[in-house]
Amino acid sequence: MEQIKRSKKSASGTSTPLPLNLEGFLGFLYLLFVVKLSMNVLQQIFSDFYDQILTLPLRPVVVENIDKMIHCGDFSKGFALYGCTHCGKFKPVAFRCKSRFCPTCGNLYSRKRSTAMSFKLLNCRHRHCVFTIPEQLRLFFLKDRSLLSDLFHSVRDVILRLFSKMNRSENFTPGFIAVLHTFGRDLKWNPHIHVLVSEGAAGNRTPWRKVSHFNFNFLRFAFRTALLDHLAARLGPSFNPMKSLIYKLCPKGFYVYAKPNVCNPHQVANYIGRYLGRPVIATSRIDSYDGQSVTFHYNRHEDGVLVHETLSAMDFIKRLIRHIPDKHFKMIRYYGLYAKHHPQMPYFRYAIHPSKRKILRSFNRWRDSIALSFGLDPLLCSCGHTMSILEIYHHHTALFHQYLKDPDSS
Numbered sequence: 001m002e003q004i005k006r007s008k009k010s011a012s013g014t015s016t017p018l019p020l021n022l023e024g025f026l027g028f029l030y031l032l033f034v035v036k037l038s039m040n041v042l043q044q045i046f047s048d049f050y051d052q053i054l055t056l057p058l059r060p061v062v063v064e065n066i067d068k069m070i071h072c073g074d075f076s077k078g079f080a081l082y083g084c085t086h087c088g089k090f091k092p093v094a095f096r097c098k099s100r101f102c103p104t105c106g107n108l109y110s111r112k113r114s115t116a117m118s119f120k121l122l123n124c125r126h127r128h129c130v131f132t133i134p135e136q137l138r139l140f141f142l143k144d145r146s147l148l149s150d151l152f153h154s155v156r157d158v159i160l161r162l163f164s165k166m167n168r169s170e171n172f173t174p175g176f177i178a179v180l181h182t183f184g185r186d187l188k189w190n191p192h193i194h195v196l197v198s199e200g201a202a203g204n205r206t207p208w209r210k211v212s213h214f215n216f217n218f219l220r221f222a223f224r225t226a227l228l229d230h231l232a233a234r235l236g237p238s239f240n241p242m243k244s245l246i247y248k249l250c251p252k253g254f255y256v257y258a259k260p261n262v263c264n265p266h267q268v269a270n271y272i273g274r275y276l277g278r279p280v281i282a283t284s285r286i287d288s289y290d291g292q293s294v295t296f297h298y299n300r301h302e303d304g305v306l307v308h309e310t311l312s313a314m315d316f317i318k319r320l321i322r323h324i325p326d327k328h329f330k331m332i333r334y335y336g337l338y339a340k341h342h343p344q345m346p347y348f349r350y351a352i353h354p355s356k357r358k359i360l361r362s363f364n365r366w367r368d369s370i371a372l373s374f375g376l377d378p379l380l381c382s383c384g385h386t387m388s389i390l391e392i393y394h395h396h397t398a399l400f401h402q403y404l405k406d407p408d409s410s
Contacts, residue, residue, distance in 0.1 A: 041286050061324060069105075072097035079094045079393055083387055083388065087385075100279065103283050120175075122200075122348050123350060129159075131192060140231065140235070152193065157226050159197060160335070172202065178332070185301055186298055201336075224246070224250060228247075231243070281320065293310055293311065294310070366378075
């Protein structure tokens, strides 16, 4: 077989021959641009009904994320080409869309955000709280998504008041991270806030006070009052009838889950990833798709019963796309001690020592994450040698060839 010899400059500055199999390379190009590559089930659903989706009244960010998700992993959109310097085998790695709506990229984003959140946490126990709203209010947040910021502000005000009222002069401040979920397990519109709160706080004079008791009644009533006042200020007098109705329907306040849970410093990273960073739906929850209808499953929140639900493909799509956030909207927010550049943070011990952070970040890199998940190194050639990157293609352009200088010309 005829081979092409291509020079590859090594780290030491010397050039080593890179044998490339020409026939294999041409077959590889045929695979990329002629053969239709397989899609995951979510990509297939949106691709099949793409024209019908465009007839819906959509926000521009929805169309953008759908386009990204459909073409995620499409080699025609760009890829990195790896090759073995010893046997000449190729391995293309397609670019990903990096959309949070994509099940693959959304999962990776969640892992990265969970890792970043775990680096913020203090070396103390944390409590997982969930702030929910009644069904009658949910439509307001769907019609005007800017109100979701008021949902964050209401939770922030309530938690800060819960700690500060322990001692007014001390003004105790906890560290807490709030994450917005707009979906329930059945994928319906259900905005609620998950919060990870430190079971302790720093005061003006007291360095640290451990707090193990959270006043449930205060959280319920204070959250109801804070949110309704925020909405009334934003929506004006037209909201007053609804405000009065909510007070009648919810005499015990809004439901807030704040029971003690096992969330010690050593388990906090896994806990965050499981409860705070998950995407809307994983492809593993989609049981079947026949071209017209979609069946998916979930465990009902009230009793844990496994439920299988079948929807038409368009109804399934409509449920999903409403959970795409507006562009640049922050779904994760840090408050109290965890707010950016808080002056008291340098005096505390972190749950994860800074010396370990580089290692933990490396687990989220493409090569390391695949090796950890499947036990296989994606760049290990069958001949036993590690593949090297040869070229990056984007918009049918070889970027290395176009932009990198020839080593001999300098």
